[in-house]
Amino acid sequence: MGWASGYIVRMMHARPSFGPFVLDPVRGLLQRNGKAVALGQRGVALLEALFVADGKAVSKSDLIERGWPGLIVEEGNLTVQIAALGKALGQTPEGQEWIVTVPRVGYRLIRAGAATGEPDAPFPVLLDDRVAVRARPEPEGSLR
Numbered sequence: 001m002g003w004a005s006g007y008i009v010r011m012m013h014a015r016p017s018f019g020p021f022v023l024d025p026v027r028g029l030l031q032r033n034g035k036a037v038a039l040g041q042r043g044v045a046l047l048e049a050l051f052v053a054d055g056k057a058v059s060k061s062d063l064i065e066r067g068w069p070g071l072i073v074e075e076g077n078l079t080v081q082i083a084a085l086g087k088a089l090g091q092t093p094e095g096q097e098w099i100v101t102v103p104r105v106g107y108r109l110i111r112a113g114a115a116t117g118e119p120d121a122p123f124p125v126l127l128d129d130r131v132a133v134r135a136r137p138e139p140e141g142s143l144r
Helices: 041-052 060-067 075-089
Strands: 014-018 021-024 029-032 035-037 099-102 106-109 124-127 130-133
Touching (some): 014 041, 021 041, 041 060, 060 075
Antiparallel strands (some): 014 021, 021 029, 099 106, 124 130
């Protein structure tokens, strides 16, 4: 028997969370308040790309590359997927869409509280059953 016999090996992986949602990109799952939200593989890939941008706009070309890696697709395919993703997510508690169109650029995932004028906070990331918050990068030219 090997050294690991009798032990359960559990790999820890990050699960991004925002509002009532927890995204598990490894398993391709999205949960709202602990209940599964139906998303396809492309929807999960697009949502992960938006999450990783940490509230910043993601270009349409970057999103197309994430959703359709190595394929040439029309921008209309992205529009359809983003619309379906927006419908699956619904609205924020403030009544806004979670995914916002950035004209002539692409899309961004809004942060909870951004609509109420509260200061932006980094998206939390769940590590197993603990929460870690990504440190916000210092603004350029700031002295610390």
